[in-house]
Amino acid sequence: MIEIHNIHKTFGDKKVLDGIDGVFESGKMNMLLGASGTGKSVLLKCIVGLVKPDLGSITYDGRIFTNNKLDIRQEIRRKIGMLFQGSALFDSMNVNENVEFPLTMLTDMNRTERKKRVEFCLQRVGLENAGNLMPSELSGGMKKRVGIARAIAPHCTYLFCDEPNSGLDPLTAITIDELIKEITEEYDITTIVVTHDMNSVLEYGDNVMFLYKGKKLWEGHSSGIMDTRVKELNDFIFSNRLMRDAKKIEQIEENEQRDEDIRNGEV
Ligand SMILES: Nc1ncnc2c1ncn2[C@@H]1O[C@H](COP(=O)(O)OP(=O)(O)OP(=O)(O)O)[C@@H](O)[C@H]1O
Numbered sequence: 215m216i217e218i219h220n221i222h223k224t225f226g227d228k229k230v231l232d233g234i235d236g237v238f239e240s241g242k243m244n245m246l247l248g249a250s251g252t253g254k255s256v257l258l259k260c261i262v263g264l265v266k267p268d269l270g271s272i273t274y275d276g277r278i279f280t281n282n283k284l285d286i287r288q289e290i291r292r293k294i295g296m297l298f299q300g301s302a303l304f305d306s307m308n309v310n311e312n313v314e315f316p317l318t319m320l321t322d323m324n325r326t327e328r329k330k331r332v333e334f335c336l337q338r339v340g341l342e343n344a345g346n347l348m349p350s351e352l353s354g355g356m357k358k359r360v361g362i363a364r365a366i367a368p369h370c371t372y373l374f375c376d377e378p379n380s381g382l383d384p385l386t387a388i389t390i391d392e393l394i395k396e397i398t399e400e401y402d403i404t405t406i407v408v409t410h411d412m413n414s415v416l417e418y419g420d421n422v423m424f425l426y427k428g429k430k431l432w433e434g435h436s437s438g439i440m441d442t443r444v445k446e447l448n449d450f451i452f453s454n455r456l457m458r459d460a461k462k463i464e465q466i467e468e469n470e471q472r473d474e475d476i477r478n479g480e481v
């Protein structure tokens with residue numbers, strides 16, 4: 215479990231994060247939702263330690279991360295897997311070498327153990343035959359899979375995914391979301407997914423935080439998100455015509471059910 219409290223971050227005179235609290239549980243798909251430029255990636259980078267918050271605290275399973283001793287922060291960092299916005303594979307390394315990289319950097323596994331772990335992780339993401347390919351030879355969805363394999367390779371306890379399905383077709387996007395969810399549950403990982411994709415949120419969001427101009431305006435299970443009364447969240451969700459149509463259908467169904475209940479004397 216990761217807990218964040220009162221996180222603030224300003225760049226120059228621009229306040230990007232304005233006092234954010236949150237709890238991210240293990241085995242759950244925790245999602246950070248919000249429009250472009252609203253501070254999702256900055257918050258994720260604060261949690262990982264790539265950006266230092268101006269104020270606030272972050273704890274990993276009860277252990278303080280912010281402002282703690284370097285060796286404690288490094289110990290926590292070793293348990294973090296990160297899928298960057300855009301995959302960020304090393305272009306000069308093949309798939310096997312990309313996945314092996316964090317094992318060489320972060321673990322004391324010997325070569326045979328590393329090879330075995332790379333093989334296992336690639337098989338887990340459905341890429342058992344792609345080890346010798348170079349990143350330039352991979353499709354967008356394959357790159358994301360390699361990114362996920364690389365993130366989980368050092369047996370991560372915490373997994374951060376920044377826009378894991380951006381730039382993918384809707385079907386591939388779903389398979390990537392599904393893979394992240396399966397891995398999260400299977401290994402009881404504390405996963406945080408940054409997204410602005412309502413499909414992902416509705417389908418997989420166990421705990422969703424909506425950020426708006428650096429503040430958290432809504433939090434809850436995805437099943438409640440369509441009924442929100444928060445104006446900014448409503449504007450965000452229903453900026454999309456498909457979502458507006460889905461809401462209309464939901465209302466029609468609710469009205470029909472109510473009429474039927476009245477006819478049956480249940481109301
Ligand atoms: N290192 C930095 N220096 C200065 N400003 C920054 C820095 N990193 C982010 N910002 C600013 O912080 C704001 C939030 O950026 P962030 O990348 O968190 O947005 P986001 O919500 O992830 O957007 P997107 O959905 O487009 O990825 C932006 O205005 C951005 O310009």
Ligand SMILES: [Mg+2]
Nearest residue numbers: 254255299376
């Ligand atoms: Mg971002």
